[in-house]
Amino acid sequence: MHLRVRLFAIQREVAGAREVAVDVASDATVEDAWGALVALVPALAPGRGSVRFAVNGRYSDPTTVLADGDEVACIPPVSGGSGEAAAGEADPGEADPGEAAAGEAEPGADPARRIRILEIREAPFPAALVAELSGRVATDEDGGVVSFVGRTRVSAGTPAPGQEAEAARHAGRRVEALEYEAFEPMALDILGGIADEIEARWDVRRLAIVHRIGPVPLGEASVIVVAAAPHRDAAFAAARYAIDETKARAPIWKAERFTDGHVWVGDLARDGPMG
Numbered sequence: 659m660h661l662r663v664r665l666f667a668i669q670r671e672v673a674g675a676r677e678v679a680v681d682v683a684s685d686a687t688v689e690d691a692w693g694a695l696v697a698l699v700p701a702l703a704p705g706r707g708s709v710r711f712a713v714n715g716r717y718s719d720p721t722t723v724l725a726d727g728d729e730v731a732c733i734p735p736v737s738g739g740s741g742e743a744a745a746g747e748a749d750p751g752e753a754d755p756g757e758a759a760a761g762e763a764e765p766g767a768d769p770a771r772r773i774r775i776l777e778i779r780e781a782p783f784p785a786a787l788v789a790e791l792s793g794r795v796a797t798d799e800d801g802g803v804v805s806f807v808g809r810t811r812v813s814a815g816t817p818a819p820g821q822e823a824e825a826a827r828h829a830g831r832r833v834e835a836l837e838y839e840a841f842e843p844m845a846l847d848i849l850g851g852i853a854d855e856i857e858a859r860w861d862v863r864r865l866a867i868v869h870r871i872g873p874v875p876l877g878e879a880s881v882i883v884v885a886a887a888p889h890r891d892a893a894f895a896a897a898r899y900a901i902d903e904t905k906a907r908a909p910i911w912k913a914e915r916f917t918d919g920h921v922w923v924g925d926l927a928r929d930g931p932m933g
Contacts, residue, residue: 659684659726663695667839667911668734668820668922669709673699682724688713689720691730708735708819710927712909715844717929731841735818735924737912738905771797772857773886775866776849778842778910783870783879791866791884800864802890804897808881810836810874814914815923828916836880837920838871841909845869852903855931862887862896867904873915880912903931 663678670676680694688711696703710733711718717733724730773795784790788805796803812832817825849867856862864886874880881904885896904910906928913920 659686659724659728661686661691661694661724661727662729663691664729664731664841666732666734666841666909667913668818669702669705669732670839672701672705684726686724687720688718688722688724688730691724692720692732695732705734705820708926709733710929712841712844715847717927731844731909733841733909733927734911735922736906736908736927737838737910737924738902770863771799772863773797773865774850774853775868775884776846776853777868778840778845779868779870780872782874783868783882787868787879788882788884791868791882792886795864795866795884796886797864799888800886800893801888802893803884803886804890804893805885806881806883806897806901807879808901809879810876812876814921815912816925818922818924819926821922824919825921828914828919828921831916833876833914834917835876835915836874837913837915838869838874838880839911839913840869840871842871845908845910848908849904852900852907852931855903856885856896856899859899860887860892860895862892865896865900867900869904869908869910871910907931 659682661680665673682690682694712731714729792803853865866884869881883897883900885893887893913922
């Protein structure tokens, strides 16, 4: 069988290519595809422990059996890692029944109206983007609008597995900018899944998640989340869940740029929601 293997971030740099064609047996699995890839690019082998896989845009187990022409994406550590839920965070599997009841609207209103803005942009965010997104997602039924803005900071984050030595070389230095890369179709699909989970768990139907790719200079925004709901508890929970799950699951990668090099940061991608 002929397969197309996609490479990103650290792996793309190691291989010197964004994709590699491999041939495998007719009953091959994802793990077999990895083996065929490593046979062509041996330098990729040490990264196996921190790689997830996706087949045709969906996270897949290494034992998944492939078909001729499949696309196998190797997903290195993503920008936010697979961190656990914050201490004291409410169980995302249960909505507050009081909030659900309080969401009832006056006759003639439409509290069930769904508004979603899920985007990946290469251009810098305009200064008024938070206000613009808030205005687009919030309706007259929404008493709470919560926004989160992620910005480039000067201090370094946690290096991705395999980047420890390079991080040590830049220890104590100032981060000059961030560089983002994404597997865009899969990332947008995952953002849609996160929005579905938020609607199912908190009945929050109005949400924006907008993420940048490319260079993001110091102090500029790289991601904006806006959640609107009739009551603040649901809006806060939705915004927190949206950014945490985006960082942990979406195939978006982040490199910290220094004056003489860069370090990829993050951890093993999580292939589904917590719990």
